[in-house]
Amino acid sequence: MRKDRQKDRKGSRRGRLVNQLGETQLVETILSRFCGEGTRRVLVGPGDDAAVVKLDRGSPLILTTDVLVEGTHFSLDFSYPEAIGFKAVTANLSDVAAMGGQPFGIVVSLGIPRTIPVRAVNRIYAGISRALSLFGGELLGGDTVRSRAVTVCVSAVGELVGKTPFLRSGARPGDAICVTGTLGGSEMGLKLLKKYFKGKPRSRDSSLTSWSDRTAGYFREKLPASVRKNGHACISRHLLPRPRVTEAGVLSSYDLSAAIDISDGLLIDVARIAKASDVGVLLREEQVPVSRDCEAVARSLGVSAYDVALSSGEEYEILFAVAPAKVRQITRTLANRCGTGVTVLGEVVEKRRGAFVAGRRGRRKRLLERGFEHF
Amino acid sequence: MRKDRQKDRKGSRRGRLVNQLGETQLVETILSRFCGEGTRRVLVGPGDDAAVVKLDRGSPLILTTDVLVEGTHFSLDFSYPEAIGFKAVTANLSDVAAMGGQPFGIVVSLGIPRTIPVRAVNRIYAGISRALSLFGGELLGGDTVRSRAVTVCVSAVGELVGKTPFLRSGARPGDAICVTGTLGGSEMGLKLLKKYFKGKPRSRDSSLTSWSDRTAGYFREKLPASVRKNGHACISRHLLPRPRVTEAGVLSSYDLSAAIDISDGLLIDVARIAKASDVGVLLREEQVPVSRDCEAVARSLGVSAYDVALSSGEEYEILFAVAPAKVRQITRTLANRCGTGVTVLGEVVEKRRGAFVAGRRGRRKRLLERGFEHF
Known part of the structure; x- marks a missing residue:
């Protein structure tokens, strides 16, 4: 008892x-x-892609942090050292871009096991350097510590370009919902990694050693010839995502109503804008710009490229709402200045009409604001 | 073959x-x-306590990051949730202070196991909040992810108060070497935790549950009566270190030659200043301000309080070099404005004379710039 x-x-x-x-x-x-209301200095606190802080003088500061943990965000079997450094940086730069900012620096806290080869650490940093040289920002400082799992925590600072940050919460009924670039590649890349590269259980040390030696070429070679070219493009998109920093600089000249970067999938991220803005949304599935590589691989695998594109996370495209009158000008400028396409996916509607995506075959799917559940 | x-x-x-x-x-x-020379914007890059970046207008920005990993920086047996959040913040604020800055915000990436009780997460954040309300700065954003080990990665931003940052590299022969407050408490606290609180091997889940329920009182109660009062003070010093943010604000009015926060132990951190400044140092052991609590516990345990104080890390006192003529004024102002003592430990000498500490019994010990080796 x-x-x-x-x-x-x-x-x-x-x-x-x-x-x-x-x-x-x-x-x-x-x-x-x-997290309270914050002081007058904090223009945007937690809950958006990044925080925005007013300084006494000069442009407001944008600040964000993102961490990649082995076993949660990536597997040693599906990656290689440069790619982990690269993605940890680009995930942060994408958040800065999605607020309408330009990054100028990062700090890195790197957790690594005792038995990791030194060259793997150098290659993680090479990936970090590469991302910074491509998309902007400098390595300002960091901390290197022992940790059982490889853990890359990056925090980025940037400056706001326009007068006000792009929030999730400003979308208004009548706005067009647009997205840069194409979707589906990242998720399809992950599917291929899971299908063809799932390792047999090995000792931790031998996993770390294989990982330390692996390069992008390894994935290309091991893919079946039927999907090699497009499949490798999808895997690259997944492992080395490109944040839309230059595009964000251009978009800052336009009065966007709302913006977010696609990190958890189009449907989830549209639903987040709808919730934060207290509006409804109607998307048309046939408008979704599916990446050609994703389409080609989907045909080989016999899956729906649209389904993949709607849920594909870590795309780092910018999803935005804007008055329809501005769409043509934005499309032209982004094409000329960045070579990046813009697609209108649907429109913002009154909240009572709900948030839906109209499928190609008359299906209607409700959008749910629910991130990937890591726990 | x-x-x-x-x-x-x-x-x-x-x-x-x-x-x-x-x-x-x-x-x-x-x-x-x-890490290259950086652009003209980067006043201080990696290698000092924190980075300093020049903005187009306004005060230079200070940026730093520090991560605490369970199993490397803390043990579940020796801590409790608020303390981990608190220390992750204060380690960062101390770095901002050691550059001569005042913190205004942090971002937090928190890695937690799936089976951690929710209240433990809330208590980690309560510790984070408490540290911010005591020492300055706001919680601006963060990321919460799954991780096998509890991992708290904090990055802090602050503003430079004076015209130039406190570097490690500016000490000149003839300068006095000074330190705020007292030393030894943190290391002695850790010694007591190791002596009296080393847990029996338990399941991970039950360790996480005990940890989630533990409070400061638990450590106090379980200490033997002979060391309870002073011992608990040492443990508090170790688990809840106080960064010298206000003191840094005062010190910014004086033209310090060099500064660093004591995070890895007096001997190591003095040696870092000596190396970065390309000078020698002569410390006098009998000048080291040993904390009374450390002394009392040392007597009970029969160990040398000086030895503990010389190597005690995570003290977060500010160690600085300054022209001897300014010491009296600094001492008076810090006492009046912050109630904090200042002690002259020795002097900066020519490099060829080396870096030594002169012991109380004629011992002479060479200082080595060598951090704790976590690997």
Whole structure:
């Protein structure tokens, strides 16, 4: 009897676990409990792609952080060192871009196991350097520590280009919903990695060594000839995503109503804009700009390229809402200045009409604002 | 024979591992390979306590990052959730202070296991909030992800107060070497935790649950009565270190030659100033301001309080070099404005005279610039 009481007490003392609550709700709890309105300095606090802080003089500052953890965000079997450094940087630069900013620096906290080869560490930093030289920003500082899992935590700072940041919350009924570039490549790349590169269980040390030696060429060679070319393009898109920093600079001249970068998938990120802006959305599936590489691989694998494109995360395209009258000018300028396409996916509607995507075969799917649940 | 060749090739392919190279040399490799001179914007790049970046207008920006990883920087047996959040913040604020800055915001990337109780996450954030409300800065944003080990990565931004940052590299022969506050408490706290709180091997889940429920009171109660009061003060100093942010604000009015925060121990951090400034140093052990709590516990345990104070890391006191003529004024102002003591530990000398600490019994110890080797 006493034992039972103890057990009960232990059960209730244990309380709810993080995996029972889920990531979205956990983040909401933290936001509501620990993030107040902020001072007058904080123009945008937690809850958007990045924070925006007013300084006494000069442009507002944009600040963001993102961490990649082995086993959660990437697998040693599916990646190589440069790619991890590269992606950790570009995920952050994309957040700065999605607020309408230009990055000028990063700091890196790198967690690595004791038995990782030194050249792997150098190659992670080579990927970090490469991303900075392509998209802007300097390596300002960092911390290197021991950790069981390879962990790359990057924080980026940038400056706001226009007068006000692009928020998730400004979309208005009547706005066009647009996206830069094409979608689907990243998710298709991950599918191929899972299909063809799932390693047999090995010792940790031998996994780290293979990982340390692997390059982009390894993935290309091991793909079946039937999907090699397009498949490798998808894998590159997944492993080495390109943030739309230059495009964000151009978009800053236009009065966008709302913007977000596609990090968790089009449907989820559109739903986030809808929720933050308190509006409805109607997307047309046939408008979604599916990447050609994704389409070609989808045909080989016999899956729907549209389904892949609608849910593909880590694309880092910019999704935005803007008055329809401005779309033509934006499209022309982005094509001329960056060689980047813009597609109108649908429109912002009144909230009571809900958030839906109209499928190609008359299907109608409700959009749910629910991120990937990592827990 | 073929097998031997393969083995050899594997051996050489494996290359040097991080634990063979060591942390100091690893960081030096990274700095020399991936961090250039920087642009004109970067006033201080990697290698000091924090980076300093010039903005087009307004005060230069200070940026730093620090990560605490369970199993490397803390043990679940020796800590509790608020303390981890608190220390992750104060480690960063201390770096901002050591450059002569005042922090205004942080971003947090939190890695947590799936089976951690939600209340532990809330308590980590409560510790983060508490540190910010005591020492300045706002929680601007973050990322919460799944990770096997509890990992708290904080990046802080601040503004430079004076005209130029406090560097490690400006100490000149003739300068006095000074330190704020007292030393030894943090290391003695860790010694007590290791002596009295080393847990029996338990399941991961039960360790996480005990950790989630533990408070500061637990450590106090479990200490033997003979060391309870002073011992608990030492443990608090170790678990909840206080960065010298206000003191840094005052010190910014004086033309310090060099400064660093004591994060890896007095001897190591003095040696870092000596190396960066290309000078020698002569410290007098009997001048070291040993904390009273450390002294009292040292007597009980029969160890040398001086030895503990010389090597005690995570003290977050500010160690600085300054022209001797200014010491009296600095001492008076810090006492009046912050209630914080200043002690002269010795002097900066010509490089050829070396870096030594003169012991109380005629011992002479060479100072080595060698951080804690985490690998």
